[in-house]
Amino acid sequence: MTTFVDRVELHVAAGNGGHGCASVHREKFKPLGGPDGGNGGRGGDVILVVDQSVTTLLDYHHSPHRKATNGAPGAGDNRSGKDGQDLVLPVPDGTVVLDKDGNVLADLVGQGTTFIAGQGGRGGLGNAALASARRKAPGFALLGEPGEARDVVMELKTVADVALVGYPSAGKSSLISVLSAAKPKIADYPFTTLVPNLGVVTAGSTVYTIADVPGLIPGASQGKGLGLEFLRHVERCSVLVHVLDTATLESDRDPVSDLDIIEAELKQYGGLDDRPRIVVLNKIDIPDGQDLADMIRGDLEERGYQVFEVSAVARTGLKELSFGLAKIVAEARAAKPVEEATRIVIRPKAVDDAGFTVIYDEAAEVYRVRGEKPERWIRQTDFNNDEAVGYLADRLSRLGVEDQLMKAGARAGDAVAIGPEENAVVFDWEPTMMAGAEMLGRRGEDHRLEAPRPAAQRRRDRDAERDEAQQEYDDFKPF
Ligand SMILES: Nc1nc2c(ncn2[C@@H]2O[C@H](COP(=O)(O)OP(=O)(O)OP(=O)(O)O)[C@@H](O)[C@H]2O)c(=O)[nH]1
Ligand SMILES: [Mg+2]
Numbered sequence: 001m002t003t004f005v006d007r008v009e010l011h012v013a014a015g016n017g018g019h020g021c022a023s024v025h026r027e028k029f030k031p032l033g034g035p036d037g038g039n040g041g042r043g044g045d046v047i048l049v050v051d052q053s054v055t056t057l058l059d060y061h062h063s064p065h066r067k068a069t070n071g072a073p074g075a076g077d078n079r080s081g082k083d084g085q086d087l088v089l090p091v092p093d094g095t096v097v098l099d100k101d102g103n104v105l106a107d108l109v110g111q112g113t114t115f116i117a118g119q120g121g122r123g124g125l126g127n128a129a130l131a132s133a134r135r136k137a138p139g140f141a142l143l144g145e146p147g148e149a150r151d152v153v154m155e156l157k158t159v160a161d162v163a164l165v166g167y168p169s170a171g172k173s174s175l176i177s178v179l180s181a182a183k184p185k186i187a188d189y190p191f192t193t194l195v196p197n198l199g200v201v202t203a204g205s206t207v208y209t210i211a212d213v214p215g216l217i218p219g220a221s222q223g224k225g226l227g228l229e230f231l232r233h234v235e236r237c238s239v240l241v242h243v244l245d246t247a248t249l250e251s252d253r254d255p256v257s258d259l260d261i262i263e264a265e266l267k268q269y270g271g272l273d274d275r276p277r278i279v280v281l282n283k284i285d286i287p288d289g290q291d292l293a294d295m296i297r298g299d300l301e302e303r304g305y306q307v308f309e310v311s312a313v314a315r316t317g318l319k320e321l322s323f324g325l326a327k328i329v330a331e332a333r334a335a336k337p338v339e340e341a342t343r344i345v346i347r348p349k350a351v352d353d354a355g356f357t358v359i360y361d362e363a364a365e366v367y368r369v370r371g372e373k374p375e376r377w378i379r380q381t382d383f384n385n386d387e388a389v390g391y392l393a394d395r396l397s398r399l400g401v402e403d404q405l406m407k408a409g410a411r412a413g414d415a416v417a418i419g420p421e422e423n424a425v426v427f428d429w430e431p432t433m434m435a436g437a438e439m440l441g442r443r444g445e446d447h448r449l450e451a452p453r454p455a456a457q458r459r460r461d462r463d464a465e466r467d468e469a470q471q472e473y474d475d476f477k478p479f
Contacts, residue, residue, distance in 0.1 A: 009064055010152050015043030047116050048089050057156055066089060099150075100153065140385040162237060162325055163241065169189070170215070206327075214230045247288055280307075280310055308324060366417045369417065
């Protein structure tokens, strides 16, 4: 059997951010100038976008690995690295994106609906951007962050107004080919259609889409034939059309029992009871077919079905059918809430951007720090560069990580791990004096015993205190 293409696994890798550059401005016969290392470029995102001209996931079946380009590293003379290019992947309307565990990440319906499947890494800052009054000439730059890499599963649930269901060879694809401009494959053997065909029908002022589904047989809902997989395409359609073959040569079949069997399969599959249905008796160009249609028509109408007699080959009854469907589609649309404008699906952030947690992991005897920022800063740090490591310690301290470690009971020399358990950076903790100074006040003094000081004196004291803390911090070599 031809490979199944409306469910594919896709491996996306967003681009890595470019590293920042550490460079010092040089000119002939001039003293060394300031830092002039540029920033690294951002890595490209991998973006899924609904494109209604795309109808299958076949492309992704053939090449399931997709990567966006990396950001370029920064360079001297304040030159920023170029951003990586986003990789835009067109997907059919109705593509559902799931993670490996089957959780729905995005349900992409409507032209232009967008989902960022892989986020590009940030570029690292160059030393020019890291310079400050305190750190006039940083001898380091930040590393670019790796782009997000992940595996997703994409499933297609065709979005059409009308779904044609029926036995193999009932003439579903033939009907689409004569009602619309679509040219699906038609043949006299069962299971000609392996993925749904979509056609656009214009009937008066109503334009609607019609899809066929691979032929169904008894037990389809249990996986017989092409099975249940394809019934998911029906889920998105608002009207169901039973296409019944009035001229089948199989002796054990007739249109009414075919209808009952397909209905039983739909029931088994579930969730389709509320969809309006009509019946199309096809192949009435064959004399026996017309006779049979005449015989059963009343029966079907009694059951409440609106019945259309057609021949896809002789092209009879098609106008009545297409206008009849237009009416039902218009009613179904009127009953549905107005369609939203193009949606952009944004994934919620797992962790609060500014937040972090510190917990003591007794089993491993380590303090664990988790949080978006601390983990990002770790990735950005070149651990071969002492200055870069000092900068990291400074950032962590300013975020309050050191304070929290102290509150959690950490002492100098304790193991601290930042990042996910399987991929953490572990180091022996040396509290920086910045954190210590804030926590404990000036050593050798007790604030409670202090006499009130004039404002100017307080300001001078505070400045001195800060300078002292800064000096201690500057002298201090963490890790
Ligand atoms: N005589 C006659 N033959 C028809 C008519 N409609 C379809 N057929 C023939 O029936 C056979 C099956 O038609 P398809 O349109 O491929 O049937 P299908 O329902 O799409 O079948 P699957 O894709 O296998 O489920 C083809 O040989 C068609 O030419 C019709 O109105 N009259
Ligand atoms: Mg077909």
